Amino acid sequence: MATGRTHRPATRSRGIPEATVARLPLYLRALTALSERSVPTVSSEELAAAAGVNSAKLRKDFSYLGSYGTRGVGYDVEYLVYQISRELGLTQDWPVVIVGIGNLGAALANYGGFASRGFRVAALIDADPAMAGKQVAGISVQHSDGLEKIISDNGVSIGVITTPPGVAQAVCDRLVAAGVTSILNFAPTVLTVPDGVDVRKVDLSIELQILAFHEQRKAGEEAAANENAVPAPAGRADSTDQGPDGDVPAVMPA
Amino acid sequence: MATGRTHRPATRSRGIPEATVARLPLYLRALTALSERSVPTVSSEELAAAAGVNSAKLRKDFSYLGSYGTRGVGYDVEYLVYQISRELGLTQDWPVVIVGIGNLGAALANYGGFASRGFRVAALIDADPAMAGKQVAGISVQHSDGLEKIISDNGVSIGVITTPPGVAQAVCDRLVAAGVTSILNFAPTVLTVPDGVDVRKVDLSIELQILAFHEQRKAGEEAAANENAVPAPAGRADSTDQGPDGDVPAVMPA
DNA sequence: CCATCTTTGTGCACGCGTTCACAAAGACAT
DNA sequence: ATGTCTTTGTGAACGCGTGCACAAAGATGG
Numbered sequence: 001m002a003t004g005r006t007h008r009p010a011t012r013s014r015g016i017p018e019a020t021v022a023r024l025p026l027y028l029r030a031l032t033a034l035s036e037r038s039v040p041t042v043s044s045e046e047l048a049a050a051a052g053v054n055s056a057k058l059r060k061d062f063s064y065l066g067s068y069g070t071r072g073v074g075y076d077v078e079y080l081v082y083q084i085s086r087e088l089g090l091t092q093d094w095p096v097v098i099v100g101i102g103n104l105g106a107a108l109a110n111y112g113g114f115a116s117r118g119f120r121v122a123a124l125i126d127a128d129p130a131m132a133g134k135q136v137a138g139i140s141v142q143h144s145d146g147l148e149k150i151i152s153d154n155g156v157s158i159g160v161i162t163t164p165p166g167v168a169q170a171v172c173d174r175l176v177a178a179g180v181t182s183i184l185n186f187a188p189t190v191l192t193v194p195d196g197v198d199v200r201k202v203d204l205s206i207e208l209q210i211l212a213f214h215e216q217r218k219a220g221e222e223a224a225a226n227e228n229a230v231p232a233p234a235g236r237a238d239s240t241d242q243g244p245d246g247d248v249p250a251v252m253p254a
Numbered sequence: 255m256a257t258g259r260t261h262r263p264a265t266r267s268r269g270i271p272e273a274t275v276a277r278l279p280l281y282l283r284a285l286t287a288l289s290e291r292s293v294p295t296v297s298s299e300e301l302a303a304a305a306g307v308n309s310a311k312l313r314k315d316f317s318y319l320g321s322y323g324t325r326g327v328g329y330d331v332e333y334l335v336y337q338i339s340r341e342l343g344l345t346q347d348w349p350v351v352i353v354g355i356g357n358l359g360a361a362l363a364n365y366g367g368f369a370s371r372g373f374r375v376a377a378l379i380d381a382d383p384a385m386a387g388k389q390v391a392g393i394s395v396q397h398s399d400g401l402e403k404i405i406s407d408n409g410v411s412i413g414v415i416t417t418p419p420g421v422a423q424a425v426c427d428r429l430v431a432a433g434v435t436s437i438l439n440f441a442p443t444v445l446t447v448p449d450g451v452d453v454r455k456v457d458l459s460i461e462l463q464i465l466a467f468h469e470q471r472k473a474g475e476e477a478a479a480n481e482n483a484v485p486a487p488a489g490r491a492d493s494t495d496q497g498p499d500g501d502v503p504a505v506m507p508a
Numbered sequence: 509c510c511a512t513c514t515t516t517g518t519g520c521a522c523g524c525g526t527t528c529a530c531a532a533a534g535a536c537a538t
Numbered sequence: 539a540t541g542t543c544t545t546t547g548t549g550a551a552c553g554c555g556t557g558c559a560c561a562a563a564g565a566t567g568g
Contacts, residue, residue, distance in 0.1 A: 050444070063516090069515080089471075110357050117459055183465075204365060210276055211438060212412070213278070215343065308527075310528070316547090317546090524555085527550105529548100530548090534543105538541085
């Protein structure tokens with residue numbers, strides 16, 4: 001998973017646990033695949049396997065939405081697709097703006113998964129005047145001067161930030177001031193927002209670092225079988241030999 | 255946050271809770287910024303604010319690593335940077351391969367956050383013969399025929415998958431067979447891997463769907479103040495009016 | 509109509525993660 | 539040396555999420 005958890009204090013939104021909400025898109029994807037293969041019904045066991053979760057967990061998750069299954073049979077695929085879509089708010093159209101059209105911004109603009117799921121890229125915005133007018137994913141990039149107008153004209157409530165970290169907070173502030181209340185942040189920065197605004201964070205390098213931790217542990221276990229030496233790192237390395245380099249959060253593509 | 259949690263059964267790896275491991279990169283980033291500003295020490299309160307977490311949580315997290323603070327003073331920034339880096343395994347160099355050089359793959363290849371944190375892009379791999387030899391982020395793209403040799407020659411243990419979902423599992427299988435034991439998956443697919451292999455998943459569209467859920471709830475609360483009608487959706491919509499379209503998991507950029 | 513079989517929906521217990529609140533530890537001044 | 543003040547490190551309580559295991563519900567067949 002990515003990372004963000006700059007989220008509401010785990011307030012159980014309308015009775016549906018946050019953990020369940022996070023899994024609904026997973027179920028929806030699996031159900032959609034079944035729907036295309038014209039499978040009429042599916043048991044919790046089968047669907048759980050397809051979504052990569054435990055069947056008991058899946059049933060409990062669905063129980064928060066209501067009693068949509070039939071005992072002895074399973075769940076009606078089409079019906080469940082509709083119910084989950086409705087619950088997630090995907091039956092309506094969500095206009096989205098992407099701010100910062102670098103490599104990552106362009107990748108997102110081209111990402112088919114958005115358009116097909118109720119999200120519509122309303123505008124691509126970049127601060128570089130040279131980018132203005134350029135076509136990306138069939139959409140003309142607009143200069144950030146017009147950000148506020150774009151937001152209000154299109155009724156945008158969801159913004160995606162793919163700018164360098166240095167300007168992310170400033171962009172965020174402008175988005176929020178213009179009326180955006182949900183932000184998906186790809187910049188490696190902690191965003192501060194007023195109450196009522198949701199921020200989710202996707203941090204590419206954090207994911208790798210977590211993998212590295214486990215990878216190191218795997219390697220360490222084999223080595224640990226040999227030596228039985230001091231597990232404690234000994235007092236204060238006073239190191240001048242830390243990481244490879246100074247290592248700024250690193251400028252993002254855009 | 256992103257999504258993946260296809261993870262070990264919450265086994266507490268060497269005493270450090272999984273939740274803590276996931277926050278260490280956050281602390282590391284904040285500490286690195288302080289280090290650059292030559293700040294010598296920092297209190298748990300200050301650092302917690304910079305990382306966007308609770309100070310009690312931060313102290314407890316650090317307590318799993320050892321007693322690295324000084325009461326009445328705080329934490330030595332440089333020392334803590336070193337300790338966390340070491341704990342995460344970032345003091346060594348991790349060669350990484352990226353498979354699937356589309357928009358997203360290219361974005362990742364260009365992403366500075368990798369190289370600066372102990373990760374080195376050892377190779378870019380794509381199945382399209384037309385891509386072979388092309389330069390992306392200063393690295394020559396190689397054809398996927400040579401995948402196994404590239405992995406073993408470079409001692410790669412971490413692989414990043416940015417392919418279309420249809421081939422993700424096949425790529426994953428080849429990576430694992432070649433010796434990769436950690437995978438970061440951007441393809442919207444559930445990957446099946448043998449024991450001992452870690453998979454983390456970043457799903458861009460899932461993050462947006464979660465935001466949409468909360469966005470809808472916010473909008474719904476205002477509306478709910480007015481009407482007091484049936485909250486239940488009434489029996490079985492039998493809808494032919496589900497989502498915008500058939501909606502496959504959507505082919506990824508690459 | 510009854511018996512059997514399948515699969516859901518959920519009560520319950522357990523464990524992880526978070527937060528509070530405070531004692532212990534050290535810095536610093538006198 | 540002693541006292542005060544700051545900040546860490548952690549014991550304990552609480553709440554959320556997970557998984558087990560089973561009763562209830564419905565399908566299906568005789």
